[in-house]
Amino acid sequence: MKTFQALVFLLLCLLYHCLYVQADDELPGGGQATPVEVITRPEGFHIELLRSAEKGEGSWISMTFDDRGRLILGRDKRGVVRLTLNEQRDSVDRLEVLEHTLKHCRGVLYAHDSLYVCATDSRGFYRLRDLDRDDQFEDVTLLKSMDYQSRFGHGTNQVVLGPDDMLYVINGNDVAIPEGMAENSPYRDPRDDHLLPEPRDAVDEVRVGHILRTEPDGQHWEVIAGGFRNQFDLAFNTDGEMFTYDADMEWDVGLPWYRPTRLNHVVSGGEYGWRWGTGKWPTYFADSLPTTLDTGLGSPTGMEFGTRSNFPLKYQQSLFMGDWQNGRILRVEVSPKGASYDCQYDVFLEGGALNVCDLMFGPDGAMYF
Numbered sequence: 016m017k018t019f020q021a022l023v024f025l026l027l028c029l030l031y032h033c034l035y036v037q038a039d040d041e042l043p044g045g046g047q048a049t050p051v052e053v054i055t056r057p058e059g060f061h062i063e064l065l066r067s068a069e070k071g072e073g074s075w076i077s078m079t080f081d082d083r084g085r086l087i088l089g090r091d092k093r094g095v096v097r098l099t100l101n102e103q104r105d106s107v108d109r110l111e112v113l114e115h116t117l118k119h120c121r122g123v124l125y126a127h128d129s130l131y132v133c134a135t136d137s138r139g140f141y142r143l144r145d146l147d148r149d150d151q152f153e154d155v156t157l158l159k160s161m162d163y164q165s166r167f168g169h170g171t172n173q174v175v176l177g178p179d180d181m182l183y184v185i186n187g188n189d190v191a192i193p194e195g196m197a198e199n200s201p202y203r204d205p206r207d208d209h210l211l212p213e214p215r216d217a218v219d220e221v222r223v224g225h226i227l228r229t230e231p232d233g234q235h236w237e238v239i240a241g242g243f244r245n246q247f248d249l250a251f252n253t254d255g256e257m258f259t260y261d262a263d264m265e266w267d268v269g270l271p272w273y274r275p276t277r278l279n280h281v282v283s284g285g286e287y288g289w290r291w292g293t294g295k296w297p298t299y300f301a302d303s304l305p306t307t308l309d310t311g312l313g314s315p316t317g318m319e320f321g322t323r324s325n326f327p328l329k330y331q332q333s334l335f336m337g338d339w340q341n342g343r344i345l346r347v348e349v350s351p352k353g354a355s356y357d358c359q360y361d362v363f364l365e366g367g368a369l370n371v372c373d374l375m376f377g378p379d380g381a382m383y384f
Contacts, residue, residue, distance in 0.1 A: 054366035089120030135170035158233030201284035314340035325380030
C-alpha cells in the first residue's frame with residue numbers, strides 16, 4: 016500500500032509536570048515526546064516528530080500557519096512563537112518569539128494580514144499587525160475584552176476564519192457574553208429557567224459557552240449560538256456548515272443530567288442547552304438542539320475537516336477531532352440527514368500520553384498536531 020507522508024507531530028501538549036516544577040519566571044519545556052512508534056494509526060500513514068519544545072520554550076497549545084507556510088504557536092504560560100521549516104518541511108530551521116506578554120494563548124489565527132490571538136488569562140481577543148513590514152508584529156491591539164472568571168480554564172478558546180472571511184471566536188462557559196454585542200444577535204439572553212432557586216446547584220449564574228462573530232477589524236460583534244459547556248474549537252465543512260466539539264461535566268457522570276462529550280452541528284441562533292448543575296436542558300425541549308454525536312468521556316480540543324489534506328478521499332471528507340484526555344484523534348464520517356447530519360466515528364490516532372491540544376492541515380496537505 017502506498018505510504019502517505021501525512022502526519023507531523025509537534026508535541027503540542029500541555030506539560031503539567033514541567034509547569035509545576037519550574038520557577039515562576041521561567042517557561043516550561045524539555046519534556047519527552049511520545050515515541051512515534053507507539054502511536055497507532057491506519058495502514059499507509061506515516062508519522063514524523065518535527066520538534067519538541069526545549070527547556071524555556073514553553074508548552075505549545077495552539078497553532079496556525081502564516082501566508083509563508085510558517086507555524087505560529089500559542090504558548091500556555093505566555094507569548095507566541097514562530098517556527099520556520101526547511102524546504103522539505105521535515106525539520107525546523109528557526110524558532111523565534113513573536114510576542115511574550117499575552118497570557119495563555121489558547122487560540123491563534125493568521126488571517127487578513129494579521130495575527131489574531133485569544134489570550135485567555137489576559138482576558139481579551141487581540142490583533143497583532145506588522146505595520147512596518149519587518150516581519151515582526153509590533154502593533155498589538157485589544158479588539159474585545161472578555162470577562163473571564165477563572166475556575167477550570169474554560170475561557171476564550173479558539174478563533175477560526177469562516178467561509179465568509181469573518182472571525183469566529185469560541186468562548187467557554189467561564190466567559191460572560193461580552194458587552195457591545197449586536198442587539199439583533201441570533202443568540203441572546205440565556206437563562207437557567209429555574210422558577211425557584213435550586214439548592215443542589217453549586218453555582219448560581221447563567222454563563223454558558225458561546226460562539227461570537229466579528230469582522231477583521233473587530234468593530235461589530237454578534238453572538239451566533241450558545242448553550243455549550245467548553246467547546247474548544249470549530250470547523251466548517253465544504254457547504255459552510257459549522258461544527259463544534261463540546262466537553263462533558265465530569266462530576267455529573269452517573270447522574271440523570273450528565274451529557275457526554277459531543278459533536279454539535281451549529282446553526283445560527285442555536286441553543287444547545289448546557290446549564291450548571293441540574294439546569295441542563297433535556298433533549299426533548301422544542302427550542303433546544305440535540306447532540307449530533309456523543310463520544311463518551313474525554314477532553315475536546317482542536318478540530319478540522321480533511322478537505323485541504325493530501326489524504327485518501329474518504330479522509331478528505333472526514334472531520335478530525337482531538338481528545339486531550341484520552342490521547343487520541345477521532346475521525347468522524349459526516350453524512351447529510353434531513354436538515355442536519357448523521358455522524359459515526361472511529362479512532363484515527365492513539366498513543367499513550369498523546370495529549371493533543373490542536374491539529375491543523377498545513378500547506379503541504381499533512382496533518383500537524
